[in-house]
Amino acid sequence: MRWLRIASITVTALSLAILAVGQAKPNVVLITIDTLRADYLGCYGNRRVETPNLDALAAAGTLFERAYCQAPMTPPSHAAILTGTYPSTNGVLDFTSNGLRPGFPTLASLLKKAGYQTAAFVSSYVLESGWGLDQGFDLYYDHFDLTSFQGVNPGSVQRKAGETIDLVVDWLGRQAQSPYFLWVHLYDPHHDYNPPEPFHSKYSSDLYGGEVAYTDHELGRFFGTLKRRGEYDSSLIVVVSDHGEALGEHSEYEHGFFLYQPTLKIPLIIKPPKTADVSLRRFKDNVASVDIAPTILQLAQVSGDRQIPMQGRGLLGPMLGRPGAAASMPYAETLYPRSTFGWSDLTAWVEGRFKYIEAPRPELYDLEADPQEKANLYDRQRALADGLRQKLGQFRQRITASTAAAPSGADPAKVEGLRALGYLAVAVEVKPGLGRTGLADPKDKVHLFNKVLLAMQASDAGAMAKSSALLEEVIREEPDLFIAHYSLGVNELKSGRYLKALQQFEKADSLKPSFELTEINRATALSRLGRVDEAVSVLRGLLKENPARLEPRRQLGLLYTWQGKYEQAVSIYKEILGERPADVLATKYLGIALVYAGRYEEGLAELHQALRLGVNDALTYNSLGKAQANLGKAQEAIASYRRALSIKEDYHQARLNLSFALLKVGQKVEARTEFDRLCRENAALCQQYRSYFLK
Numbered sequence: 211m212r213w214l215r216i217a218s219i220t221v222t223a224l225s226l227a228i229l230a231v232g233q234a235k236p237n238v239v240l241i242t243i244d245t246l247r248a249d250y251l252g253c254y255g256n257r258r259v260e261t262p263n264l265d266a267l268a269a270a271g272t273l274f275e276r277a278y279c280q281a282p283m284t285p286p287s288h289a290a291i292l293t294g295t296y297p298s299t300n301g302v303l304d305f306t307s308n309g310l311r312p313g314f315p316t317l318a319s320l321l322k323k324a325g326y327q328t329a330a331f332v333s334s335y336v337l338e339s340g341w342g343l344d345q346g347f348d349l350y351y352d353h354f355d356l357t358s359f360q361g362v363n364p365g366s367v368q369r370k371a372g373e374t375i376d377l378v379v380d381w382l383g384r385q386a387q388s389p390y391f392l393w394v395h396l397y398d399p400h401h402d403y404n405p406p407e408p409f410h411s412k413y414s415s416d417l418y419g420g421e422v423a424y425t426d427h428e429l430g431r432f433f434g435t436l437k438r439r440g441e442y443d444s445s446l447i448v449v450v451s452d453h454g455e456a457l458g459e460h461s462e463y464e465h466g467f468f469l470y471q472p473t474l475k476i477p478l479i480i481k482p483p484k485t486a487d488v489s490l491r492r493f494k495d496n497v498a499s500v501d502i503a504p505t506i507l508q509l510a511q512v513s514g515d516r517q518i519p520m521q522g523r524g525l526l527g528p529m530l531g532r533p534g535a536a537a538s539m540p541y542a543e544t545l546y547p548r549s550t551f552g553w554s555d556l557t558a559w560v561e562g563r564f565k566y567i568e569a570p571r572p573e574l575y576d577l578e579a580d581p582q583e584k585a586n587l588y589d590r591q592r593a594l595a596d597g598l599r600q601k602l603g604q605f606r607q608r609i610t611a612s613t614a615a616a617p618s619g620a621d622p623a624k625v626e627g628l629r630a631l632g633y634l635a636v637a638v639e640v641k642p643g644l645g646r647t648g649l650a651d652p653k654d655k656v657h658l659f660n661k662v663l664l665a666m667q668a669s670d671a672g673a674m675a676k677s678s679a680l681l682e683e684v685i686r687e688e689p690d691l692f693i694a695h696y697s698l699g700v701n702e703l704k705s706g707r708y709l710k711a712l713q714q715f716e717k718a719d720s721l722k723p724s725f726e727l728t729e730i731n732r733a734t735a736l737s738r739l740g741r742v743d744e745a746v747s748v749l750r751g752l753l754k755e756n757p758a759r760l761e762p763r764r765q766l767g768l769l770y771t772w773q774g775k776y777e778q779a780v781s782i783y784k785e786i787l788g789e790r791p792a793d794v795l796a797t798k799y800l801g802i803a804l805v806y807a808g809r810y811e812e813g814l815a816e817l818h819q820a821l822r823l824g825v826n827d828a829l830t831y832n833s834l835g836k837a838q839a840n841l842g843k844a845q846e847a848i849a850s851y852r853r854a855l856s857i858k859e860d861y862h863q864a865r866l867n868l869s870f871a872l873l874k875v876g877q878k879v880e881a882r883t884e885f886d887r888l889c890r891e892n893a894a895l896c897q898q899y900r901s902y903f904l905k
């Protein structure tokens with residue numbers, strides 16, 4: 211497999227051209243901007259969106275005009291960027307697949323071995339450490355608050371660029387040691403498009419563009435910090451996106467469903483350290499995400515792993531203008547239409563100006579003559595198409611042969627977090643290209659996909675009736691579409707119609723038995739109907755199949771807490787924390803269960819730990835207040851209750867607690883004011899406790 215070795219051969223030959231022997235290794239900064247289309251950057255020819263900072267970076271480095279991602283989805287694409295290997299090799303294929311297996315060589319682990327300090331700051335839960343992409347990082351900042359299983363607020367599982375850059379700048383301020391490898395992931399261009407002011411007003415007719423401009427602005431702040439530290443010129447800085455974004459092309463919105471240029475083509479800018487004499491400013495040949503890691507290793511003069519070599523090619527030779535390097539032939543795949551909807555997956559092969567897409571109805575495009583991929587040449591240029599298909603097939607065989615087996619068991623909690631971000635992820639494992647016979651072509655199903663997508667967005671925005679109407683339409687056309695029934699159930703659950711929710715989850719269960727999220731939501735519906743014992747037995751049923759399942763255990767602990775079986779809840783959470791000491795939800799729920807059990811000191815400690823891990827919700831602050839009040843820390847309790855109410859204004863229990871806490875410290879007027887407000891909002895609680903507040 212000669213192609214696997216290209217990177218390691220060129221490293222030694224070319225590295226002498228960049229760094230004199232003994233010269234210090236450069237800092238390496240990798241910036242991945244999620245969902246960024248290449249054609250939205252000024253340096254790629256955009257004239258409407260202002261991106262001066264990325265344009266300046268491109269002017270000081272090499273811009274790759276034809277760069278492709280390996281999969282138009284966040285986890286597999288990032289895995290390819292960070293390992294230099296294809297999805298089938300590293301095992302990160304889809305939302306539903308496993309993470310990178312422990313010990314798989316990554317850019318971070320190789321650089322760390324070579325003496326680099328390593329740190330990563332990710333801006334979305336979609337890249338939480340459960341994917342194994344944290345391997346090799348001394349610091350992997352991925353703290354997000356998934357406070358409740360239902361209706362997770364997407365705002366709590368992503369960070370704006372400004373917030374992430376603050377964290378990065380803060381880290382740099384404490385970073386005296388060089389060299390370092392810093393990976394910064396920014397998420398703003400991802401749907402939904404809602405840039406902060408002044409970008410929102412300025413780009414009101416193109417909010418996606420506004421997100422791009424905002425991201426560039428924040429990068430300017432980051433680059434400014436590097437310049438003040440004297441590290442901008444001397445660092446290797448790479449900017450890339452994990453995939454683009456469809457804005458209606460081929461009827462696609464967002465990304466992941468098709469393999470057309472708007473999502474497959476990505477911006478790639480490599481600014482070498484100033485010691486490297488790279489003269490080529492614009493690179494016109496095809497390159498791919500897997501080429502990035504080998505190129506960084508070349509520029510940092512670090513060798514790759516012998517057992518699992520990177521599969522991309524180092525681009526340093528071409529950057530130095532050296533002829534003779536083999537061309538990249540970008541391969542891409544998406545399993546999403548299949549894993550979540552049951553339709554066919556897609557694979558693509560780009561060679562020179564032509565792109566072949568393997569699908570039930572195959573496609574061939576001439577990207578130079580027809581960059582918008584409007585004319586499918588498959589029937590007219592059959593010989594060419596067949597040739598590319600054959601190469602694609604041979605390539606897949608090679609890749610599969612080098613596949614490193616990954617442990618099984620995708621974490622459904624991870625999948626649910628992704629759903630909170632608007633991904634229609636369902637955990638069904640599939641392999642690309644296997645047994646496609648009889649599966650529908652995604653081209654024929656995109657209208658249904660769009661309806662489900664719109665339904666999800668409506669549901670997130672609280673428009674349940676609209677969302678459910680769309681899902682009913684989908685079900686009329688495709689009655690057995692699991693995801694439609696499941697999503698309808700979630701809508702009913704969020705609307706408080708628990709019996710209807712239960713019916714949908716039962717239907718979903720009949721289409722895809724024992725799917726964990728269905729079962730967990732079924733348990734929630736049951737518990738809301740007061741059928742807590744049945745809910746407990748649904749979760750126990752899941753755990754009987756696989757006792758290690760995380761989310762059913764977390765939920766079972768909650769049910770025990772609400773049932774008053776505090777010690778059982780405590781023991782479940784302690785068990786989880788024994789396995790996953792930094793589990794945010796288990797920490798928080800343990801704290802709450804301990805407070806309910808009257809073990810205030812211990813509860814307080816756990817809740818403080820949960821806050822340190824990034825939890826920031828009303829329930830936690832209310833429980834914290836309760837612990838503090840019972841430990842005689844009245845002022846702290848008052849502050850906690852107020853914090854809970856600032857997060858959730860209509861949190862009646864917290865307002866009642868606040869009223870009592872104020873009464874206790876003698877602030878009678880304030881206590882009465884809070885209690886009066888409670889009376890206006892909740893007659894039952896008012897009636898029950900009013901005697902305490904009557905003078």
Ligand SMILES: [Zn+2]
Nearest residue numbers: 244245284452
């Ligand atoms: Zn992404």
